[in-house]
Amino acid sequence: MRTVIVFFLFVQLTYAQSDLKNLQGALASSTIMEKDLRELCDEIGGRVTGSEANEKSVEWGLQKFQEAGVMTWKQSFKVPVLWMEGASTFSISGDIEFDPLAVAKYQTAPGDYTGKLINVGMGSESEILKLEEQLKGNFALVSSELCLDIDGLFAEYTQAAKAEMALRKVGVKGIVFMASRPHKLLYRFIPTKVTENDLPQFIMAREDAQRCLRTLQADKELTFSTTVHAEIGGAFTSDNVLAEIEGTDLKEEIVIIGAHLDSWALGTGANDNGCNVTMLINIARQIKALGLKPRRTIRFALWNGEEQGYFGSWAYTKQNLTNMDEHKMAMSVDIGSGEIIGLFTNGREDLVEVMEDILSPLELDTSFALINVPIIGTDNFDFMLQGIPNLVAAHKPASYGVNYHASSDTYDKVDFKSLSKNSQLVGGLLWLYANADDDKINLPRHTRSEIQTMFEKTDTEFSMRMFNVWESWISAERGRK
Numbered sequence: 001m002r003t004v005i006v007f008f009l010f011v012q013l014t015y016a017q018s019d020l021k022n023l024q025g026a027l028a029s030s031t032i033m034e035k036d037l038r039e040l041c042d043e044i045g046g047r048v049t050g051s052e053a054n055e056k057s058v059e060w061g062l063q064k065f066q067e068a069g070v071m072t073w074k075q076s077f078k079v080p081v082l083w084m085e086g087a088s089t090f091s092i093s094g095d096i097e098f099d100p101l102a103v104a105k106y107q108t109a110p111g112d113y114t115g116k117l118i119n120v121g122m123g124s125e126s127e128i129l130k131l132e133e134q135l136k137g138n139f140a141l142v143s144s145e146l147c148l149d150i151d152g153l154f155a156e157y158t159q160a161a162k163a164e165m166a167l168r169k170v171g172v173k174g175i176v177f178m179a180s181r182p183h184k185l186l187y188r189f190i191p192t193k194v195t196e197n198d199l200p201q202f203i204m205a206r207e208d209a210q211r212c213l214r215t216l217q218a219d220k221e222l223t224f225s226t227t228v229h230a231e232i233g234g235a236f237t238s239d240n241v242l243a244e245i246e247g248t249d250l251k252e253e254i255v256i257i258g259a260h261l262d263s264w265a266l267g268t269g270a271n272d273n274g275c276n277v278t279m280l281i282n283i284a285r286q287i288k289a290l291g292l293k294p295r296r297t298i299r300f301a302l303w304n305g306e307e308q309g310y311f312g313s314w315a316y317t318k319q320n321l322t323n324m325d326e327h328k329m330a331m332s333v334d335i336g337s338g339e340i341i342g343l344f345t346n347g348r349e350d351l352v353e354v355m356e357d358i359l360s361p362l363e364l365d366t367s368f369a370l371i372n373v374p375i376i377g378t379d380n381f382d383f384m385l386q387g388i389p390n391l392v393a394a395h396k397p398a399s400y401g402v403n404y405h406a407s408s409d410t411y412d413k414v415d416f417k418s419l420s421k422n423s424q425l426v427g428g429l430l431w432l433y434a435n436a437d438d439d440k441i442n443l444p445r446h447t448r449s450e451i452q453t454m455f456e457k458t459d460t461e462f463s464m465r466m467f468n469v470w471e472s473w474i475s476a477e478r479g480r481k
């Protein structure tokens with residue numbers, strides 16, 4: 001009997017290993033992501049949630065899964081407000097006159113605005129308080145460090161949020177942020193109140209903002225004027241695209257992986273996040289084509305409404321509350337096409353141990369890192385608030401940071417060699433997780449108080465406030481009750 005069991009286990013193990021090898025082999029030799037991404041970025045283009053292009057991308061996603069023979073469906077949800085910028089105009093007058101390049105931040109109300117431009121340096125609270133009287137009813141010019149990589153991005157988000165919070169208190173009419181990117185590159189960014197923003201905010205091309213700054217530093221006076229054009233509206237319906245490979249003996253259990261379909265529309269959303277959309281579609285396609293049957297159900301999510309506050313993934317957790325316990329792991333891939341060099345385990349020490357074990361057959365480089373800090377700002381977030389073990393892929397910076405949300409986030413910036421490698425890693429990881437023995441991935445769903453303790457331990461409140469999600473967690477509007 002014992003020999004039989006050992007033999008049986010051996011057969012099962014080799015079988016699972018050959019499935020893994022076959023899947024990774026198919027992903028390695030596939031070049032279809034290039035074609036898919038060209039369609040998504042070049043033919044459909046930028047995909048702001050609520051736009052026609054975004055709706056086209058939903059149909060495109062459904063069609064891709066259908067063509068692969070993978071079961072797929074739409075999941076509708078509400079986005080609270082619509083905002084899409086049109087052709088806003090900007091001018092500087094006073095001691096010098098020119099028309100700077102600029103864009104409005106999300107939820108800046110359409111209309112005419114004018115006011116003096118006041119230099120507040122990097123926008124620290126002490127700098128702002130010194131200028132309190134001058135700032136009332138005027139525009140603050142906030143300088144920035146050059147941002148060339150992802151670390152620069154985190155620093156920029158933090159600095160901008162702190163400046164905005166301090167400037168709101170002194171009653172400014174609006175804020176002009178110096179763009180952090182070189183060569184007059186413009187990009188879109190959310191304000192701290194996101195959908196509830198009521199303060200006009202702009203990003204001015206770095207070179208133009210520096211021209212203003214030098215002029216102000218020479219004791220000259222400048223007035224900033226703009227006419228903001230934007231299509232706005234109330235709540236509207238958007239859709240996630242879901243697809244799944246049904247499991248076998250543990251099919252009630254779900255391993256979910258997502259990448260967001262929507263983007264801002266200055267560029268065409270290639271690294272953020274079209275590349276990873278095509279990666280997930282291709283993993284599903286190859287699993288199906290090989291006829292592989294995972295033990296647990298693998299669910300693929302092309303999230304929508306991510307950029308405005310991860311509305312699609314939030315809605316998913318709300319609509320799946322009754323089977324949330326069956327979600328054994330939720331993963332997000334949203335940091336471009338640079339090589340994946342680790343995983344964020346989002347404040348769960350127990351998940352670090354599980355992942356070390358799960359990943360071992362993949363024979364990853366010893367430098368592959370499990371980084372146990374909570375990532376706020378993408379679609380893992382509402383799963384974290386539900387206490388579900390969740391992962392976010394950590395990538396080499398590649399060209400992600402400098403092109404982030406910018407007009408330059410286009411197809412040509414995608415590193416397809418890394419994307420292919422990433423697809424083998426992510427496909428392998430998913431396969432191993434979906435087939436693991438129960439005792440290997442036996443992680444409890446965290447309770448509300450365990451989640452709160454994790455936030456306190458990891459000092460996450462400021463990041464959550466920066467993305468306007470702290471209050472909704474505290475009031476239990478969002479997350480586990």
Ligand SMILES: [Zn+2]
Pocket residue numbers: 260272273306334378
């Ligand atoms: Zn993204």
